[in-house]
Amino acid sequence: MVSQDFNELQKRILELKHEKKVLILAHNYQTIDIQEIADFVGDSLQLARKSAESNGYNSILFAGVRFMAEMAAVLSPKLPVYIPDPRALCPLAACLDAERIREKKKEYPGVPVVVYVNTTAEAKSEADMICTSGSAVEVVESLGVDTVLFGPDANLADYVRKHTSVKVIDLNEEGHCYVHNKFDREMFLDMKAKYPDSVAIAHPECPIEVQDVADMVGSTGMMAKTVAESDAKVFLIATEMGMVQQLQKQNPDKTIIPIYDAAVCRQMKKHTLEKILNVLENFPEENRVTVPDIYIPHIREILEKMNKVRGQGPPVPVEAHS
Template identity: 50%
Template sequence: MLNQLQRDILRLKKEKNAIILAHNYQSREIQEIADFKGDSLELCIEASRIEGKDIVVFCGVDFMAETAYILNPDKKILIPDRGAECPMAHMLSAEDVKMARKRYPDAAVVLYVNTLAEAKAEADILCTSSNAVRVVESLDEDLILFGPDRNLAWYVQQHTDKTIIPIPEEGHCYVHKMFTAGDVMAAKEKYPEAELLIHPECDPEVQELADHILSTGGMLRRVLESDAKSFIIGTEVDMTTRISLESDKKTIPLLEEAICENMKLHTLEKVKNSLIKEEFVVTVPDEIARRARRAVERMIEVST
């Protein structure tokens, strides 16, 4: 049953003609009131399809809300806590991308959606963890500048004959960096029957032990379609919450401490406040939004 705050939010949502999008890492109470939950690609696609709503409340991190704005410049995009930034997205600036292009003029630039709008505007195409290989393979160029996640770059390199050059050299997600091969071995010993699902933002030695390497949306689909009864989930801890809303199968977080503090800045109180005060508004300068939109739309074309 929904609590009072959740009911208030649903009422306000109706009054304001708003929609709530939430990334799979949000807390249970936020997931319960979201109109749509998903991984980065699913949220981009959903944002591109929004019709008949005036306000989008984005319970995710900065680059996700910016992407929603880039695809919906006529709508009010709100983020409940302005401090919800993805540290990885801040590891690659537009200037870094321009410098890499100068150094490798024949290369295509593929950027992970976990980048800020200014960097996106410098990309040929974007990708997410669920379509990165497909995006790279869709390009004519054999040399690919890929950033900012070095581990996702490594994953793509395992699945393509093209040459992948990570930019910057050490871009990473602090949450997925927490997992070690030792954690995986201990979990496998404790739950020998469980399938091991690992996110491609994890280090290569952790990915090498996985049964499946998947985006968060891919993990949910795998749990629903697999014959296995239990799963070790190698990503942010609330992915197990997301799966529990769709399935009774047993999910075990690889590490209880794997919490994205940035995603968790959003709370029900802040979502309610965001709807009442219509804050905090996310925008992107027109020219940057126009150039970034091309790269986002090109990715969506390749992925749908």
Template identity: 40%
Template sequence: MSLTTLRQEIRHWLRKRRAILLAHNYQPPEIQDLADYLGDSLALSMMAANTPAEVIVFCGVHFMAETAAILCPNKTVLLPRLDVGCYMADTITPSLLRERKAQLPGVPVVTYVNSSAAVKADSDICCTSANAIKVVNSLDARRVLMVPDRNLALYTARHTDKEVLNWEGCCNIHDRLSAAEVLACRQAHPEAIFLAHPECRPAVLDLADVIRSTSGMLAYVRRAKATAFIIGTERGIIYTLQKENPTKQFYSPSPGLLCPDMKRITLPDVLTALQENRYQITIEEECRQRALRAVERMLAVPRD
């Protein structure tokens, strides 16, 4: 089937199923180009909750489709492949979290949305990379435990008076970006502004001109007068950035900033998902309710 026919066929099935296609900013260009909405994981899940569509086809990784299922219990959430995991989400399990909680009685657990529904369900509140500091500051506690991303916890700890205990998890993609790679890229492009994601190591964040989540990077570049940027996050976002800002230049500081799980879903997978109603992501109701409570507590934190 030609690419044009494949795209037409997917559009036909999206209409037939009253479905929308959501894609994370790290997805491959051909998926991004066909998506109804592009964004970060939480923005996409909230989009899913607010759309009249009956079926959500989520092009991202497993925990993202789970977040959509937490927020949209009456919709069918489809993940076109099941082998799209997340290294970071896999660094914590509900039983490991319960063990740690038992050692820290009374310490609230702040869980990054990059985690499974079952881990969210055992948390007090969720956070994103954009709101982690506000979420931690909103809690009536002197100490908090942040899971699973060590780097996000260390970054948050620098911007709050609270004691932030961390978990030894990370995104292996962001964590492997080194300060030496950033310095080399800066030397090659001295005019460029370096934007870093909070999932990067502290030594990398120390070199950043701007630290932002993916949606924060997109907003920053849109408004910036500068015309060259070094992008310290998964390189898939450069496609979105270049499309939105055709006259600006973008550089990735490392070939390692590529998440294989985010590149696995193909257009034929999307078509099969719609035709065969696969793979449906469901969450056991008691777990969903508890995870939803942690997400809703986060959404109730004032943004400014």
């Protein structure tokens, strides 16, 4: 039943998604109005898992950037996957192509390649392992090697360097998320001085100088868990604003303060309720996200390897294996 709290556009979207059996997945960085009409809201890996549990649906609508929708297409190959705005591309993912990885492999023969989940399907097809921000350290350590090639996020690479003894070679030294790279140590320390009883949490895509002065460094999933479970009342958050708004909504008895309120991902914000409605009404072919069949088995394999490292079951339904 549709809640009276929804606006007319949201009500129409909810009616259509039920009628047409569309699973709507929204990333943490989406605006709250989009999060409200989604079946699930989460980080890229949580949403990838949800896309693998899509029995009973006719299609998936993924409100996130393209590489995330590609993951849904990999894990749920029987369902068409749509994105509200096909121009929603992550610049971090775009800065590491398969050719650059092949060149690095030639330069460092035998060194395993670990790619961040924020990569294109083509880049993932060249990797030995995949990781999320929350699993990067465990994944690198699991390889039992002295050296890894890692990318594309150079700040996340610094985080791995700090927490392991493995030599980490950047696949792209210039690879940064422009949103998280905006945070700096001074703004962080200023906010800490202003709110001395707060817990300050930074995403590992922030520069290492910021990570060094944070009380905790973690993925958006870890932020949500920490804020929900902590006895603290005030939290300073260094990540994208959509996550800050979500944390406040989910924890109304706590005060969630952004370290920098201009940290907004323009690519994530390309999606709107109007564009979601357009997909639900028309299912335009240009909004469909596909991954070449040739890449799918390898990407599923490295995803399963990552989940084994984390002690979690494979995100892929058994019957979907071919």
